[in-house]
Amino acid sequence: MVKPAAKREVVKYLLGSYKASIERCCGVMNLHRSMWYYQSKKDDTEVIDKLNELAEQLPTRGFDEYYERIRKQGLKWNRKRVLRVYRSMKLESPENARKDFQQE
Structure with a gap:
């Protein structure tokens, strides 16, 4: 398709x-x-700016933490929209590999 x-x-x-x-x-x-x-009306510059700001402040956090902070600040952006922008910015970090603890 x-x-x-x-x-x-x-x-x-x-x-x-x-x-x-x-x-x-x-x-x-x-x-x-x-x-x-058709011309798209998408303008995600505000979302991009806010995610960049949060990523600089809290680099070890993930999407859920960023989205929660965005909502607490009173911004009413749709979760799907913020997630789409988050993924397009490639802010996703690979999950930490689990370390096997050796027993002695």
């Missing part, structure tokens, strides 16, 4: 390479024209 963003790139290529209308190029790629003209 191809995402609309990838289809948009192909339509952009077709428009630049051939003398065809937007309607025709979108039809070839099975992309609705409304999706061609």
